[in-house]
Amino acid sequence: MDKTDNGQIMSLLTDKIGSNDNFTHTTAANIDDLKKVFNVTLDPALDKQWFVNQSAFNYLDTLKDSEGRYLLQPNPTAPSGFTLLGAPVVLISNKVLPDNIDGTFPVIVGDLSQAIAVFRRNQVTAQWDKFDQFSQGLSVIVRNDYETISKDAAVIISLGTAGK
Structure with a gap:
């Protein structure tokens, strides 16, 4: 269940499902650009966190x-x-x-609890299905929905310079 949740949430954050304007996208070449997003773009009332992949973490760890x-x-x-x-x-x-196709590193900053909602329908449906004349199988269905709550609660940053 966690892997499904993480995959769906990451898809919303990276605009792989839904509309292509879920969250603000920006670039950052240095720490000053990151500070501007953190201090100015995002509301100070948010409980902000940085979400970085391994490559971005390594990049930040050397600054x-x-x-x-x-x-x-x-x-x-x-x-x-x-x-x-x-x-x-x-x-x-x-x-x-x-990593991004252009060689930059993806960084997400914001408050995910304010950015994305996970709606759980605590119901699992299981049924035995006949697929064709000679086969049968068990179908298990879990119904969850993942939606953007506030597009202003997170910012997607491409960190570094393109073409690394």
Whole structure:
């Protein structure tokens, strides 16, 4: 069930299902661009988190400020053990959230609980079906729906420079 939920939510976030205008898309070449999205584009009332794939995490993990300190800060309460700009960083597999075609890394920032709703119909239907004259099979049906709640609650960022 979790894999189905994650796949459907990721599809909504990356515009693979539904309309192509679910969330704002932008690019970021450096930390200043990320700060602008975090501080200006998103509402300060949101409980923001960073969702990054393995490649984006590696990219962010190597960024340093002008004094040579790494920008990702250790935080034992964050899912990945790190925070960026004070918000937890959640690490997602490259298999679930692959790199963009142009070589940039996908980053999602925002409050997913305000961005996407999962409607569960706590009903599982199972029935024995006859598919044709010589075969039968068990059909199991789970009904869930995944919908965008607020398009302003998350931003999809292409991090890095195209053509890496």
